[in-house]
Amino acid sequence: MAIPNRMNGVVLTGHGGLETLVWREDLPVPQPGRDEVLIRVLAAAVNNTDVNTRTGWYSRSVRGDTASGATEGYEPADGAVGGWAGKPLDFPRIQGADCCGEIVAVGADVSRARVGERVLVRTMQSIQGEGNRPSVWTFGSECDGGFAEFAVARGKDALAVTSDLSDVELASFPCAYSTAEGMLQRGVVGAERVLVTGASGGVGSAAIQLAKRRGAHVTAVTSASKAADLLALGADETLDREEELPALAFDVVLDLVGGPRWEKVIGSLRNGGRYVTSGAIAGPIVELDLRTLYLRDLSLLGSTFQPDNVFEDLVRYIEAGEVRPVVSAVFPLRELRAAQEAFLAKSFVGKIGIQVAADSEP
Missing domain, CATH: 3.90.180.10 (Medium-chain alcohol dehydrogenases, catalytic domain)
Known part of the structure; x- marks a missing residue:
C-alpha cells in the first residue's frame, strides 16, 4: 500500500x-x-x-x-x-x-x-x-x-x-488479557478456588476465562445485573458487590478494586493464600495489619511487569480458541x-x- x-x-x-x-x-x-x-x-x-x-x-x-x-x-x-x-x-x-x-x-x-x-x-x-x-x-x-x-x-x-x-x-x-494472564502467572494459579473482583471489566472477564482454563473454581464479584453474563463466561458462582465475602474461602484473590473493602477481601483468603493485584479502581490507599500478613502466611503480589512469554502465551490461547x-x-x-x-x-x-x-x- x-x-x-x-x-x-x-x-x-x-x-x-x-x-x-x-x-x-x-x-x-x-x-x-x-x-x-x-x-x-x-x-x-x-x-x-x-x-x-x-x-x-x-x-x-x-x-x-x-x-x-x-x-x-x-x-x-x-x-x-x-x-x-x-x-x-x-x-x-x-x-x-x-x-x-x-x-x-x-x-x-x-x-x-x-x-x-x-x-x-x-x-x-x-x-x-x-x-x-x-x-x-x-x-x-x-x-x-x-x-x-x-x-x-x-x-x-x-x-x-x-x-x-x-x-x-x-x-x-492485548491490554486486559495480558494483564490477567500476568496476574495468573505471577500468582502461580492452578486448579484452586479463585476470587475475582471487578469481574465484569476487561481484565476481570479475561481473568475468569484464563483461570477456568487452568481448572480453577472461579467466584466473580459483580453487580446482580451482570451476574448471568459472567456465569456464561465460565464463572462458577457470583457474589454481589455489597454481599459479605466468605471468610477463609479462597486460595487466590485476583483483585482489581482495592478501596474500602480491601480488608474483607484479605479476610476471604485461606491461610497461606496469595493475593495478586493489578488495579485499584475503588481507591489505592488501604490499611494492612502486618500481623494478618505474617501470622496467616499470606503472599501479597503486585503485577505489572510481564515477561515476554506472557503475551506469547496469550496469542497461542487466541489462536487455539481457548479464550474468546x-x-x-x-x-x-x-x-x-x-x-x-x-x-x-x-x-x-x-x-x-x-x-x-x-x-x-x-
Missing part, C-alpha cells in the same frame, strides 16, 4: 478531562526505526489505563478512586504524574494500549517478509531500566499507541496472529470521547472496541 505522510488520530494534549482528547487530521505518520515495524492500525479498544493516564490518577498525590475524576480529571500535586513509569509524559501523546493492525513497512533489521502480517502489539513492553533491571514501557503511555491510523512498535513486540476473529475482537485482547473476546460496543476512532463516556458508565461487560481503519469490519 501507498503510505501517506499524514494521518488521522486522537491526541492527548495534557492531563485532565475529556476535552484533552483532540481529533487531528494532520499528524505525521511515524517512521520505523531499525528494529521496528510500521503498523496500519485496524482497531483498538478502551482501557482503564487510558482513562487513568488522561486524568493523572497515577500520581501518588491522588488518593481517591478512579471514577471520581474520570470525566474532569484530577489536579495532582506532584510533578511526576501520568505514566506507569512514574515519570511525566510528553504531550501531545497518542494513547491506545490496544492495537490490532497490519505491518506495512519494516526497519532495516526486520525481515521484509513480515510486511502484510496481521499483528497484535504487546501492551506491557520490557526495557532495560536503571541498573540494567527490567522496566515497563507501556504502549500508548510511554510511547504513542493505537489511537491513530498508523503506529510503530519494535518487531519483537508486534506478534503475528492467525485467527478468524475480527480486527475489533482481536483488539480487545467480550466486546459490548464499537465506536469509530473519531468518537473516542463518546467511547470513554460509555466506558465510564460501567453498564457493560468486557470491552468497548474502537474501529480505526474505515474498511476494517467491526
Whole structure:
C-alpha cells in the first residue's frame, strides 16, 4: 500500500478531562526505526489505563478512586504524574494500549517478509531500566499507541496472529488479557478456588476465562445485573458487590478494586493464600495489619511487569480458541470521547472496541 505522510488520530494534549482528547487530521505518520515495524492500525479498544493516564490518577498525590475524576480529571500535586513509569509524559501523546493492525513497512533489521502480517502489539513492553533491571514501557503511555491510523512498535513486540476473529475482537485482547494472564502467572494459579473482583471489566472477564482454563473454581464479584453474563463466561458462582465475602474461602484473590473493602477481601483468603493485584479502581490507599500478613502466611503480589512469554502465551490461547473476546460496543476512532463516556458508565461487560481503519469490519 501507498503510505501517506499524514494521518488521522486522537491526541492527548495534557492531563485532565475529556476535552484533552483532540481529533487531528494532520499528524505525521511515524517512521520505523531499525528494529521496528510500521503498523496500519485496524482497531483498538478502551482501557482503564487510558482513562487513568488522561486524568493523572497515577500520581501518588491522588488518593481517591478512579471514577471520581474520570470525566474532569484530577489536579495532582506532584510533578511526576501520568505514566506507569512514574515519570511525566510528553504531550501531545497518542494513547491506545490496544492495537490490532497490519505491518506495512519494516526497519532495516526486520525481515521484509513480515510486511502484510496481521499483528497484535504487546501492551506491557520490557526495557532495560536503571541498573540494567527490567522496566515497563507501556504502549500508548510511554510511547504513542493505537489511537491513530498508523503506529510503530519494535518487531519483537508486534506478534503475528492467525485467527478468524475480527480486527475489533482481536483488539480487545492485548491490554486486559495480558494483564490477567500476568496476574495468573505471577500468582502461580492452578486448579484452586479463585476470587475475582471487578469481574465484569476487561481484565476481570479475561481473568475468569484464563483461570477456568487452568481448572480453577472461579467466584466473580459483580453487580446482580451482570451476574448471568459472567456465569456464561465460565464463572462458577457470583457474589454481589455489597454481599459479605466468605471468610477463609479462597486460595487466590485476583483483585482489581482495592478501596474500602480491601480488608474483607484479605479476610476471604485461606491461610497461606496469595493475593495478586493489578488495579485499584475503588481507591489505592488501604490499611494492612502486618500481623494478618505474617501470622496467616499470606503472599501479597503486585503485577505489572510481564515477561515476554506472557503475551506469547496469550496469542497461542487466541489462536487455539481457548479464550474468546467480550466486546459490548464499537465506536469509530473519531468518537473516542463518546467511547470513554460509555466506558465510564460501567453498564457493560468486557470491552468497548474502537474501529480505526474505515474498511476494517467491526
